[in-house]
Amino acid sequence: MKTKQPERSFFGYQILRRDVRVDDLLAETSRFKTPSRRGKLALQKNMKKKPSKSSKPSKLLKPIKSRKPGKPPCRSCKRCKPCRPCPPLLGTTMGINVLNQTKSISFTLTSVDGPAGNPPIGSILAPGGLFNFEVRSTAFKTNRVLVVYTGVVNGNAFPLSFELVNIGGITLNVESIKTTGPVTIDFNTTVEELFITDK
Secondary structure (H helix, E strand, C coil), X not given: CEECCCCEEECCEEECCCCEEHHHHHHHHHCCCCCCHHHHHHHHHHHCCCCCHHHCCCCCCCCCCXXXXXXCCCCCHHHCCCCCCCCCCCCCXXXXXXEECCCCCCEEEEEEECCEECCCCCCEECCCCEEEEEEECEXXXXXXXXXXXXXXXXXXXXXXXXXXXXXXXXXXXXXXXXXXXXXXXXXXXXXXXXXXXXC
């Protein structure tokens, strides 16, 4: 069905209006119909679906706990080098280092007699190695520690011994140095180190 729009004049000019089909207007408005209730339910159902396992976020690693501010750092003997075992803690002590500066002579710790922290008996002091001894300090008392090593040269064993003397925790001296091998023993009082060198 068509409706004819009347002609209008404007300052002598005639303006013709196109014919408007009522059926066309109804067809255009039908395109904007609201979705049915069934379509709404299907949309809500899709929104409520759980995500698949593949879309789950990966688990985050737990942060590493840092050391507490007031806790002192670890001083375990595990950090020491194999050639320098830690002596046991004996309270207040005075220490001395024994250095093997020979070219090819190794020394085996035979015995330690006295209140000292020392490497295990049987430890080998190889060339270029270092052992540490800690002598206990006692007020108004002198503590003595006798240390005995055994060296080997050309298949022949020889003893090496010295005595560590801690005088009241004030000074530490090395006395009674004895050996029959081709080595020289020197004690440096400034750095408190005992050097074993070739003759």
